[in-house]
Amino acid sequence: MRAEVSAIATRLFAEQGCDNTTVEQIAAEAGLSRTTFFRYFGTKEDAVLTCLDDLGPGLAAALSDRPADEHPWTSLRRAFDVITGLNGDAPGKSLAFHRLVEENPTMRTRHREKQQGWEELLVPLVAARLGGDVPPGRDPGPRALVASAVACLNVSMQTWVSCDGAVSRDALLDRAMSVLTE
Structure with a gap:
């Protein structure tokens, strides 16, 4: 799961930039809640x-x-x-x-x-x-x-x-x- 979320975050950061990518976007694409995202990672x-x-x-x-x-x-x-x-x-x-x-x-x-x-x-x-x-x-x-x-x-x-x-x-x-x- 961590690898999948990491791949999604990396793609979104590359497409939109780090500052323009939200935790909510990453979590939504990974099928996670914001809370679950933060169980896996401390920051975006x-x-x-x-x-x-x-x-x-x-x-x-x-x-x-x-x-x-x-x-x-x-x-x-x-x-x-x-x-x-x-x-x-x-x-x-x-x-x-x-x-x-x-x-x-x-x-x-x-x-x-x-x-x-x-x-x-x-x-x-x-x-x-x-x-x-x-x-x-x-x-x-x-x-x-x-x-x-x-x-x-x-x-x-x-x-x-x-x-x-x-x-x-x-x-x-x-x-x-x-x-x-x-």
């Missing part, structure tokens, strides 16, 4: 961004699966393959999604909030990789690495959209992340 934006909730655990698993002796920055880059590989056979779908997010300030804000949830999952994993004797939460290093990596991801996706997918997401992310280590 969440109906489109629900896919991001599942990415956090996938990113954490990908990071955990990286070699223990690999530098955390490299491990974060490789963990993001989970994202750059999405819709690899249908990049137009990802382009449309990112355009939809970028075109609306509310969507961008909600997208970033969901990414902060990813960061909360990734920071302890990076902290463990860095080791050291600083008590958890007292070292800004792990959070700085994760936040910087997510910023690189965002910039590379924005660039990918602006060039209409002419350059691969992986190449753009590699460039964005490597410029910080040059």
Whole structure:
């Protein structure tokens, strides 16, 4: 049901814009009441961004699966393959999604909030990789690495959209992340 409602919301947002689409419209097309819609989603934006909730655990698993002796920055880059590989056979779908997010300030804000949830999952994993004797939460290093990596991801996706997918997401992310280590 969540996937069906998400598809309807995504279509309506693409056709009408986020601001011009109401929860009532989404619910009516899905055959739901407004109350039922809010049992599934916290906001109308969440109906489109629900896919991001599942990415956090996938990113954490990908990071955990990286070699223990690999530098955390490299491990974060490789963990993001989970994202750059999405819709690899249908990049137009990802382009449309990112355009939809970028075109609306509310969507961008909600997208970033969901990414902060990813960061909360990734920071302890990076902290463990860095080791050291600083008590958890007292070292800004792990959070700085994760936040910087997510910023690189965002910039590379924005660039990918602006060039209409002419350059691969992986190449753009590699460039964005490597410029910080040059």
